[in-house]
Amino acid sequence: MKILVTVKRVADYNVKVYPKADGSGVEIANVKMSMNPFDEIAVEEAVRLKESGKATEIIAASIGVSPCQEVLRTALAMGADRAILVETGAAPEPLMVAKLLKALVEREQPDLVILGKQAIDDDCNQTGQMLAALLGWGQGAFASKLTIPGGQEIEVTREIDGGLETLMLKLPAVVTADLRLNEPRYVKLPNIIKAKKKLLTTLSPGDLDVVLATQLTTLKVTEPPKREAGIKVADAAELVAKLRNDAKVI
Amino acid sequence: MKNILVIAEHDHATLKTATLNTVSAAQSIGGEIHMLVAGNHCAGAAAASAKIPGIAKVLQVDAGHYAHHLAEDLAVLIAGLAKDYSHVLAPATTFGKNLMPRVAALLDVTQLSDIVGVESADTFVRPIYAGSLLATVQCSAPVKVITVRSTAFAAAASEGGTALIETVPAAAPLDVARFAGQELTQSERPELTAARIVISGGRGMGSGEDFKLLEDIADQLGAAVGASRAAVDAGFAPNDYQIGQTGKIIAPELYIAVGISGAIQHLAGMKDSKIIVAINKDEEAPIFQIADYGIAGDLFKVLPELFAELDKLPPA
Ligand SMILES: Cc1cc2nc3c(=O)[nH]c(=O)nc-3n(C[C@H](O)[C@H](O)[C@H](O)COP(=O)(O)OP(=O)(O)OC[C@H]3O[C@@H](n4cnc5c(N)ncnc54)[C@H](O)[C@@H]3O)c2cc1C
Numbered sequence: 071m072k073i074l075v076t077v078k079r080v081a082d083y084n085v086k087v088y089p090k091a092d093g094s095g096v097e098i099a100n101v102k103m104s105m106n107p108f109d110e111i112a113v114e115e116a117v118r119l120k121e122s123g124k125a126t127e128i129i130a131a132s133i134g135v136s137p138c139q140e141v142l143r144t145a146l147a148m149g150a151d152r153a154i155l156v157e158t159g160a161a162p163e164p165l166m167v168a169k170l171l172k173a174l175v176e177r178e179q180p181d182l183v184i185l186g187k188q189a190i191d192d193d194c195n196q197t198g199q200m201l202a203a204l205l206g207w208g209q210g211a212f213a214s215k216l217t218i219p220g221g222q223e224i225e226v227t228r229e230i231d232g233g234l235e236t237l238m239l240k241l242p243a244v245v246t247a248d249l250r251l252n253e254p255r256y257v258k259l260p261n262i263i264k265a266k267k268k269l270l271t272t273l274s275p276g277d278l279d280v281v282l283a284t285q286l287t288t289l290k291v292t293e294p295p296k297r298e299a300g301i302k303v304a305d306a307a308e309l310v311a312k313l314r315n316d317a318k319v320i
Numbered sequence: 321m322k323n324i325l326v327i328a329e330h331d332h333a334t335l336k337t338a339t340l341n342t343v344s345a346a347q348s349i350g351g352e353i354h355m356l357v358a359g360n361h362c363a364g365a366a367a368a369s370a371k372i373p374g375i376a377k378v379l380q381v382d383a384g385h386y387a388h389h390l391a392e393d394l395a396v397l398i399a400g401l402a403k404d405y406s407h408v409l410a411p412a413t414t415f416g417k418n419l420m421p422r423v424a425a426l427l428d429v430t431q432l433s434d435i436v437g438v439e440s441a442d443t444f445v446r447p448i449y450a451g452s453l454l455a456t457v458q459c460s461a462p463v464k465v466i467t468v469r470s471t472a473f474a475a476a477a478s479e480g481g482t483a484l485i486e487t488v489p490a491a492a493p494l495d496v497a498r499f500a501g502q503e504l505t506q507s508e509r510p511e512l513t514a515a516r517i518v519i520s521g522g523r524g525m526g527s528g529e530d531f532k533l534l535e536d537i538a539d540q541l542g543a544a545v546g547a548s549r550a551a552v553d554a555g556f557a558p559n560d561y562q563i564g565q566t567g568k569i570i571a572p573e574l575y576i577a578v579g580i581s582g583a584i585q586h587l588a589g590m591k592d593s594k595i596i597v598a599i600n601k602d603e604e605a606p607i608f609q610i611a612d613y614g615i616a617g618d619l620f621k622v623l624p625e626l627f628a629e630l631d632k633l634p635p636a
Contacts, residue, residue: 081449083585087452087453088453089453108566163430164421164430165424165428165431188566190449191448191449193434193447193448193450193565195417196421196424197421198421199417199419199421199422199425200421200422200425202392203421203423203425204425206496208494208496208497209418211391211417211418214559229559229560231414232502232560233504233558233559234502234504235499236500236501236502237497237498237499238498239498240496240497243496249549250552250553250559284430285459285460285461286457286458286459286460287457289443289456289458290455291448291453291454292453293452293453293454294447294451294452297591297610299610300596300613300614302608302613302615303614305615305617305622306615306628307629309597309626309629310626310629310630312613313595313597317574317612319573319574319595320517320541320630320633
């Protein structure tokens, strides 16, 4: 089984980001960038499938600016076999990413595509579902468990609002990784060195016959109103009195 | 002007409350609102939809392959109907998040996730970077496919309307996904997203058994129980308790965070609560920066005291 896994380069989850001075966007120049945490989980899952003999080849793909090569190298160090960067300008909208991925799927013919469930910058949570729609494939979104009983179907447990749901999806299929699918490994130095020798191909949207378009314009980016810190109370008795008499919520 | 279609989230018999918040977002866009209730034997949910004042028409679709709300099948149905509408809205629950991008892709349009504000028929406000920033975005797509954050819109009234219910034929099943089972968390307590009071535990709770301390207080207050990601990852609480950027987004009247440090990803899910209480033994914990009332102390001492105080409290 061949797996395509996708990785996005985003501002590190530990970094606080600010609007640009003119409010036209997000200031990410000089911000520490990393692989989107959900994509790390996606890569880890693919690597585990290969280690357990279920997968034969893992291709990591990223879409975006040239420095996305860094996150692809990380994916290669984690265990992906080769990588493809589709180089674009600023991050395209999820629909465009899905179209580029669809073109990659047609070229590479994977049996399974694993993506992170959402990117922690735009928090869209769309690309996997869109890709599945464009391909007419089944989708296991927000997966916390993935099993491959035979060669025809996969079993995906999904985190839903009321608990957990299990679906059987015909292969080929799309899966998006939630937090509890696995715990990604730490990359070891020798693997980082080995990853430098692995194949990383760069394509343009034109190579894939996709014309990029936008339907969204960001008019402004602002910080939400700040919540002020309140007071410390001495003990439970004082807390209960405040909640009853001042806040009137109990 | 074209009409607005709201996708109902329901269990066939009744509507999920997030549907009512979505109706209110549709009302702030303005225009005639129709509601789609697609399920299996979903007359109950369709009847409930017809009673919402402001809904002009309910489209009811019944078919076996809609029994489990599979996105694969629902998306085909909705994309077929959407061409007659200017906007298609669903709640930003796991139901809506799973479904709506699929609908948008079939329509070859972009999708707007998790809107918290409506500026005009084509301009919306949505949180990015775990809610630490708000983006105002204008959408040029011919059909605006949107998911709505329910905490940002008051629930629409659920009684008083008399909309017409029209039966619509099902679309053919796609036959790529099959429902194989579910494990729903059983609880007598209110639903997290609808509860007036929520008490949540974090890694500081130390174990799943000690979540009992929270549950006892939740029952005194008629509250729901929530958790941080760390508490869920550690197995103290089930996944559907998780509050935050990638869990549930809630805004109760009272939120009590116990043994939770206050990471931005957690705050993303609860910082719009009316009153926030933090109980944490670390005086420097970031949660105190947004708490209205804080107790710096050991939760294993504070929680039993809180229980005793609430026990003595005369009815309000
Ligand atoms: C991509 C991504 C998505 C995420 N999504 C979410 C999300 O949706 N929701 C979420 O919650 N997190 C999320 N996180 C995780 C988040 O970054 C934090 O790691 C998490 O919220 C920490 O949980 P915590 O506060 O329970 O644990 P900790 O940060 O470990 O805090 C435990 C707290 O308990 C206190 N404590 C310990 N013992 C006691 C005691 N006896 N009495 C009183 N206080 C005590 C400590 O002082 C400490 O402040 C996400 C992270 C990533 C990378």
